[in-house]
Amino acid sequence: MVKLNGDIMRGLYIHIPFCKHICSYCDFPKRIAINDNQINEYIDYIIEDIDNYKKYFPSIKTIYIGGGTPNFLSDYNLERLLKKIDSLNLSPLEYTIECNPEFLCKKQAELFIKYGVNRVSLGVESFIDSDLKFLNRHHTKADVIEAIKILKDNNLNNINIDLIFAHPNDTLDKVKECLDEFLKLNIPHISYYNMILEQKTIFSNLISQGKIKLLDNDTEANMYELIINTLKEKGYHHYETSNFALPGFESIHNQIYWDSMEYIGIGAGASGYLDDIRYTFDSRLKHYYLNQKQLDRISKEEKKKEYFLLGFRKIDGVSINEYKRRFNSSPLDDFNFQSLLEKNLIYIENDRIKLTQKGIMLTNEVFIEFV
Ligand SMILES: C[S@@+](CC[C@H](N)C(=O)[O-])C[C@H]1O[C@@H](n2cnc3c(N)ncnc32)[C@H](O)[C@@H]1O
Ligand code: SF4
The missing domain is CATH 3.20.20.70 (Aldolase class I)
Incomplete structure (x- = not known):
């Protein structure tokens, strides 16, 4: 939480x-x-x-x-x-x-x-x-x-x-x-x-x-x-x-x-993320009225990846300590950042892993590493 x-x-x-x-x-x-x-x-x-x-x-x-x-x-x-x-x-x-x-x-x-x-x-x-x-x-x-x-x-x-x-x-x-x-x-x-x-x-x-x-x-x-x-x-x-x-x-x-935090989504086609489950309501009105939705339980491994996929959209990047707090492991052990560092797409500054100027321009190249 x-x-x-x-x-x-x-x-x-x-x-x-x-x-x-x-x-x-x-x-x-x-x-x-x-x-x-x-x-x-x-x-x-x-x-x-x-x-x-x-x-x-x-x-x-x-x-x-x-x-x-x-x-x-x-x-x-x-x-x-x-x-x-x-x-x-x-x-x-x-x-x-x-x-x-x-x-x-x-x-x-x-x-x-x-x-x-x-x-x-x-x-x-x-x-x-x-x-x-x-x-x-x-x-x-x-x-x-x-x-x-x-x-x-x-x-x-x-x-x-x-x-x-x-x-x-x-x-x-x-x-x-x-x-x-x-x-x-x-x-x-x-x-x-x-x-x-x-x-x-x-x-x-x-x-x-x-x-x-x-x-x-x-x-x-x-x-x-x-x-x-x-x-x-x-x-x-x-x-x-x-x-x-x-x-x-x-x-x-x-x-x-x-920040991969939780949100309630209400309405036809709306998505939410609650209690480790991402749900998306059917976009057809009658189906929404019948509470029809797709449910995806997000595993710990997926959450770790999402932490970076969503977090790297932020220009000040992601916090290493917050990752440790959420997942009880270090991102530096869980992921291999070597090739992103070598390609000058990311850099590490104190507690944060951030995209370089080149990484900001080429976000898709960074995201591929986490998909
Ligand atoms: C889905 S719209 C809803 C807001 C409102 N209906 C409107 O159009 O002003 C939210 C924003 O998403 C952006 N958007 C929608 N489709 C997009 C696309 N294919 N590529 C980039 N931006 C898009 C637009 O800038 C739009 O204002
Ligand atoms: S179709 Fe509707 S939701 Fe989509 S951009 Fe136009 S006004 Fe906004």
């Missing part, structure tokens, strides 16, 4: 799988709702399901409502959900909701404040309107600026922006433009994701038809380097592969995943 300052710490993730439209790159569990009743029914089930995790409530330190598009919910459903969470009296350190800019409005911001949401993660993806269309996003740069104004006017200043780089239409100049636009907004956190080509997405179809193609590795690496250098220069702490924060604004909830 992982503890923080002596307390057991868990996260609570609630998944809202509804979207108004489907983005070209996305393979997250999501769907276009058939009608309002379908969404009402889903929220009914979520509200009911939350109580099944009562015994874990005292340990919950972070809440994350993600999607899909949580702020695609009507005010009625959003308030029902937030009110239910509020009734649990959890006092989380961090309470995030994911939002798409085009739906964000004053009423939503007021509901967030009323029910204790203290962090908003906005799916911006690009500040270039033609690229937003290409990604099949239905907002514009102007919508993003308006959404941020609404949040700040309501004292919701702990904001994250998601951007995606290296999509098939991307260029180094466009990444620079997006960074410039981001920096104008005075936002404390950014998740800048390298686009992953997922199967069965609009992009994977277009690629197999030869209509678009992926960028080459060197261009992607140059973009990533530009992002890291620009954000660092402006005072952002590069604390995880894709995440940058002004000091003090690092996400606590995501830290739970990277």
Whole structure:
């Protein structure tokens, strides 16, 4: 059991799988709702399901409502959900909701404040309107600026922006433009994701038809380097592969995943990790309502590997002493780090094993050693 300052710490993730439209790159569990009743029914089930995790409530330190598009919910459903969470009296350190800019409005911001949401993660993806269309996003740069104004006017200043780089239409100049636009907004956190080509997405179809193609590795690496250098220069702490924060604004909830700590996952397609079992609910609504999920017991050996696979996403690496505390053995005995050290992909500094600059650029080469 992982503890923080002596307390057991868990996260609570609630998944809202509804979207108004489907983005070209996305393979997250999501769907276009058939009608309002379908969404009402889903929220009914979520509200009911939350109580099944009562015994874990005292340990919950972070809440994350993600999607899909949580702020695609009507005010009625959003308030029902937030009110239910509020009734649990959890006092989380961090309470995030994911939002798409085009739906964000004053009423939503007021509901967030009323029910204790203290962090908003906005799916911006690009500040270039033609690229937003290409990604099949239905907002514009102007919508993003308006959404941020609404949040700040309501004292919701702990904001994250998601951007995606290296999509098939991307260029180094466009990444620079997006960074410039981001920096104008005075936002404390950014998740800048390298686009992953997922199967069965609009992009994977277009690629197999030869209509678009992926960028080459060197261009992607140059973009990533530009992002890291620009954000660092402006005072952002590069604390995880894709995440940058002004000091003090690092996400606590995501830290739970990277530290291989436990979390409750609720909702169709949501995953959780409790009592050594990782579970993933069926993403089909009716199957979720019947509590159908895949269960995987994580063995001690798998946990050791995950400690590195997840932990190496953190730029300050993993703690040797914490590993010893959890597993009663030394990572230096359990794994052979020699080839990673020789290839200059990792280094050891005091208690921590960290990726080198080269390792950060070539994380897949590091991860292969643990798979
Ligand atoms: C699943 S979305 C949910 C949030 C919200 N629906 C939205 O789109 O703004 C969370 C984030 O994951 C990132 N993402 C989704 N698919 C991705 C992919 N194939 N490659 C890289 N990032 C991706 C996007 O940046 C997106 O904002
Ligand atoms: S990226 Fe967000 S809005 Fe787009 S389909 Fe995926 S979950 Fe829905």
